[in-house]
Amino acid sequence: xxxxxxxxxxxxxxxxxxxxxxxxxxxxxxxxxxxxxxxxxxxxxxxxxxxxxxxxxxxxxxxxxxxxxxxxxxxxxxxxxxxxxxxxxxxxxxxxxxxxxxxxxxxxxxxxxxxxxxxxxxxxxxxxxxxxxxxxxxxxxxxxxxxxxxxxxxxxxxxxxxxxxxxxxxxxxxxxxxxxxxxxxxxxxxxxxxxxxxxxxxxxxxxxxxxxxxxxxxxxxxxxx
Numbered sequence: 747x748x749x750x751x752x753x754x755x756x757x758x759x760x761x762x763x764x765x766x767x768x769x770x771x772x773x774x775x776x777x778x779x780x781x782x783x784x785x786x787x788x789x790x791x792x793x794x795x796x797x798x799x800x801x802x803x804x805x806x807x808x809x810x811x812x813x814x815x816x817x818x819x820x821x822x823x824x825x826x827x828x829x830x831x832x833x834x835x836x837x838x839x840x841x842x843x844x845x846x847x848x849x850x851x852x853x854x855x856x857x858x859x860x861x862x863x864x865x866x867x868x869x870x871x872x873x874x875x876x877x878x879x880x881x882x883x884x885x886x887x888x889x890x891x892x893x894x895x896x897x898x899x900x901x902x903x904x905x906x907x908x909x910x911x912x913x914x915x916x917x918x919x920x921x922x923x924x925x926x927x928x929x930x931x932x933x934x935x936x937x938x939x940x941x942x943x944x945x946x947x948x949x950x951x952x953x954x955x956x957x958x959x960x961x962x963x964x965x966x967x968x969x970x971x
Contacts, residue, residue: 747780747843755844760826767809767817770798772826775841790836791815825850862965868899868910876966878917886916887926887935887952888943896920902959904928912966913959931956 761769774794779787791814798808809817818837821827825847830838844850867873877899883892886900900918901908904927908914918926926934932953939949958964 747783749781751845752776752843759844759850763824764821764826765817766799767813768821768826770809771814771817772821772841774798775827775839776843779839779841780843786830786838786840788833788836788838794836862968863911863962865912865968866910867912867915867966868901873912873966873968874899876968877912877915880912880964880966881917883917885919885922886955887918887922887931888938889948890919890921892917892919898923900926902931902956912964913962916959 756773760772764772774797775787775789778789779785791811795808795811795814798814815837818827818829818839822829826842828840828842830840832838865873867877878892878897881892883897884890885892885897896919897917898920900916900923901910902914902916922934922938925937935944935949935952935956938944938952939946944952955964
């Protein structure tokens with residue numbers, strides 16, 4: 747049994763769906779079975795309840811025997827344990843490790859998958875940084891060097907028509923952001939070229955990037971939560 751993995755998985759996947767009684771009982775079963783290399787444990791809760799954790803119910807008193815058996819039922823319903831039967835010394839119980847409950851971990855993981863198309867790259871600080879890195883710390887329009895102090899998130903298509911997706915958010919210098927305003931991005935880039943702020947090659951490259959942006963071909967690198 748990998749104790750470090752168990753503790754992490756228990757805290758991440760199991761504990762959020764348990765009350766404190768269930769947590770105490772589940773950990774006690776694990777302690778007297780899987781932790782010592784046994785597949786199951788025989789537990790008499792008349793005495794074991796006093797070792798589960800004082801203060802769980804009334805201050806400085808252990809849970810009652812009835813509460814323990816009630817929680818065995820709820821743990822079994824959740825698929826965390828299997829009650830194998832009653833014996834002279836108590837109840838024989840098998841406790842499953844988190845990794846042995848595929849739907850538990852798999853279900854949690856699926857909740858963590860976020861479609862990049864639904865992510866906000868204007869309001870979210872980490873996502874804003876991803877846009878800045880996508881632009882290689884250069885203004886999307888004029889190629890000016892950007893720092894953490896002088897860049898701004900720019901809507902290619904101005905709001906309310908434009909959204910906060912990676913297809914519509916670029917890192918810009920404040921000068922370009924102010925000059926562009928609500929006008930069409932391609933028209934703005936042409937004005938930069940006419941003002942000799944972009945070379946002919948740079949002008950073509952920015953127009954190409956605008957097309958790639960629209961098609962979703964300039965995805966920033968984002969970390970999963």
